[in-house]
Amino acid sequence: MNWDQIQVDWVQFKGKVRSNWIKLTDEDLTRIGGRRDELVRCLRARYGFAKAEAEREIEAWMKAQRRAVEGQAPPPYPGGALTR
Numbered sequence: 001m002n003w004d005q006i007q008v009d010w011v012q013f014k015g016k017v018r019s020n021w022i023k024l025t026d027e028d029l030t031r032i033g034g035r036r037d038e039l040v041r042c043l044r045a046r047y048g049f050a051k052a053e054a055e056r057e058i059e060a061w062m063k064a065q066r067r068a069v070e071g072q073a074p075p076p077y078p079g080g081a082l083t084r
Contacts, residue, residue: 001062001065001066001069003036003062006034006036006062006065007034007035007036008034010032010033010034013034013065014029014032016065017029017032017039017061020061021043021046021047021057023046023047024042024043024046028042028046036058039054039058040054040055040058043057043058
């Protein structure tokens, strides 16, 4: 899975994004609209992440989504935003 797939299926993925980063608002999700750079911007604004940290968060989330698609249960998200 790559970001292009997430962008195309944004309606499906935005709920998963929201459940992972609960500080994101409905307005944020609408603004993001599947654009990775906008997700980075929103994560930086809501969580105070540096750009590299936001990118790492997204990569870890995408890896978990790939595992889910492959039928593997994703491991607990280590140090993810859900614990903040």
